[in-house]
Amino acid sequence: MKKKLWLTILVLLMGGVNLCHGQSLNTTAAEVADFDVQSATSNMQDLKSNLDEVVSQLYSLDEKERGTDNAISDKYRATRKEIVNVIQTINQTTDTIGEQLKKITTYKKLMLLTYKDIQASRSGMVDTKQYIEDFSNFIYKLDNKLYNENTNTIDDLKLMINSDNIPLTLANDSLVQSMILQLNDLMNNFQQNEETQLETIKKLNDLKTRTKDTIEQYQTEIEKLQQKKNYLLQFMKLYQNDTRQRQLTINNFFESTKGVYDRTVELVKDIKKWVYKVDFDMERKITALNELENDNEAYPLAWPLYPIEQIQTYFGDINFQTEYGVPHVGIQIKAGQWTPVYAARDGIVYFVADNDEIGINRAMIVHTDGYVTIYQYLKKTVIKPGDTVRRGQIIWYSWWEPGTRGAGFISKGANLTFEIFKDGIAMDPFEILDASIVKDKEALPDGYQIKYLRDKYARPIDITNLELMTGTTLAKRENQFLIKYGVGVYKQVAFREDAVKDTNIDKDMVICIAFAESTLGRYLSTNANIGNVGNNDRWDRVPFTSAYGWARAIPVTLNNAYLWAYHTINQLSRYGNKDGNIYASSPINWQTNVLKCLSQIKGYYIPEDFPFRTGPNPNINNPTPETITFGETLTQ
Template structure:
């Protein structure tokens, strides 16, 4: 008797079934479920996964070859400084960067396949959710219809015996349980769909990052090729000419470093007085000196082709010859050096908060020493193309050499740029 009372309570609650529609959009605390794919979609996903695995194998092989070139470059950099070794280092570096570009291209292709895979899953889930909604709507209409047409008393009168009455109650209870299960399954599909959509967005962000890296690699590769061509042209394959260039570059670099440290100290006092007079407020941070964000050589970059001559205390930003260079922050022009047609030209600015910035391979200088400049003001135009004014003897193509220093000590500019 107690069992029948329970079933009667279930049936009388049937009037509330329509409210289950609100569950369609209630995520609850249930986990995502896998969905059933049709045979065609399964085949597509399987083929995509096969392509992904093939590219991963290719990437691993390229990385193995890259490691070999890294060891070769490291070995050559420890050898005597002569023209043959420098050309050999450039050749190894060109080959390594070329392989890195190929590996990055494969990584981009792999991500594109993963995106295609995820999109197929999303489409399958959307179809499954649509089908599930249709099934639930049909079941709700059926249950609602039966509840309206047959009361508990009518069910009792319509059945010839008591056991048929109980069986009918069991059927209606099963229908309601099935409806609730269907709603829960729909919610699980919705959660799984949202997770795949999040994965898709992450994959798209990652592929944009990889494409940026690939662009940097290609620009770096071009720079290495330019450096090799210019070195061979300038020395005409003669060791004596190379050694002369090398010695001149070392002395020039030593003087530049000495001048920068000294002028940073001298200019700091002038800057502080200037800042007090004009009352400039604290800045929100440094700005990029050129529009490009393509970095071809990083701070203390191991792949920098002339690292054994002098440490790379900057980032190299690829930018077309003649690009306007803007002050990364308001400051005082502490040093301007015009290297002429064959020497190295640079501008040094001293800023507040113990910062200073250096802009190298400048083709055209637009400021003078002891001048105060505002953040974003044009201070010159970029160069770096070998053989052009201000590029210096060792340059890797058109770019801006950009340094940031704290108390005269070089630091990684990327830690200060937005």
């Protein structure tokens, strides 16, 4: 019993007390600490201040529109309805922001109190640790006057040395036993306090995360409010002109959907006839594209965003045609705000409408084999006419509600409208895309469910029986997966977030590369090295000084001078890249394991050409040797 106790004490003294079991303790994230609720409230009130004036102007316009015949036209009535809708959404947005600011205030107060509790507890635990150390040293010296350290029996030599005071020394033995029991109780109490502090730290980290998320939601809502207000004021300014200008404004408003359709059809007809109305050499770019394009893809086109949770309007929707007077030649895909939008195939950017003013933002990309794709209702572009884009490359970000940039007044909510033309004819995207990527088969119409099943069983890599994580959100599924498969620091979500910070690589992609090559830290080929990063064809294994150094090396490698131009998973291994630079030499296993892992975390089937970038490559204009640090030898 003594020996085990001394080993425990020795570990305690040499290693120190682990006050938080690996839980990071920062006061708050910078964006939380720096967030000024009072200033944010003032900003919201300023943005809303002109709303009453706009309503008053609207009533004045009613009088102008009536004119002398005391009648309001149907077009004006419909326009007014849309303006009122935007005003109502401004009110709703303001209410939402108010609630978010209340939450942030509450969270910050709780965080401060919790942090003070942790600091007080930690200070007490440090003092207790010192007390345990001093107490242990005293017992150790007392206990070792007679006992042999190896056999735990009375040592003859020690007995002879202490012969003048043997009765007192032996009497101390019972004292030692009593003190050891007290020390054991003290250490148990210390451990309980440590566990309590761990729970408090987890509570603080949870508060920090919730506060950060709420601040991000506030920033999104305040941007929407700013755009809606500017959009509304701009429209009202145009409308307040003379009768003729008001009529033109209404016509432009009502013809926006039809105008976009007519413009699209006109451009597609020209392209079919090889008539290119652009200021760059389109024919030369198409020739270069034919030499560049990879024709080994399972499907001619890929989905332009992920996940596919809901199709709001299908190809050929009759209600759409009745309302807008033009056929619906695409699909409207539900899209969260700032969702990346990807090029469906290698192509040349032919046309871009990037409106800061009233209008629908959209892009047209020309591909080989007679394909043309169109993307509508977009927020921010990262492309321009004449650019060559690759399959899975980010081209835009989706946006949100009527009255926000790129959505116009007629947007029905958060969506991306995606259209496909083949040889000048509009095609139903579901007939061309992999339908099995849709998250919920039961939400599809019957005909599309058949296509879903056909595509499901035609998948190049069969993951039909794969068990998906059950969490209701992506964050919960990530955490569930890491807890199930990771070890030590490798199972911490915050560790993964730090690893991809300031890169454009999907965090889940880094998790799944680690899973495919080391089962998240269970099988390391060298210190902190999963197997691929930093290796070469001689099978050299480069150790890392820390787990973070290795984890960070993965996204850095994917952005180096050899791999920076790749956008989809199948380009990274010999599975889909037969003779180019690669990350992994495996012809099948690496691709299979990464896809299975991503599917479990994302909650739906991940295709082989899934895009792994979440933003433009930070090294795209300068893939210098500094970006080759971890992977130069790997891709020879």
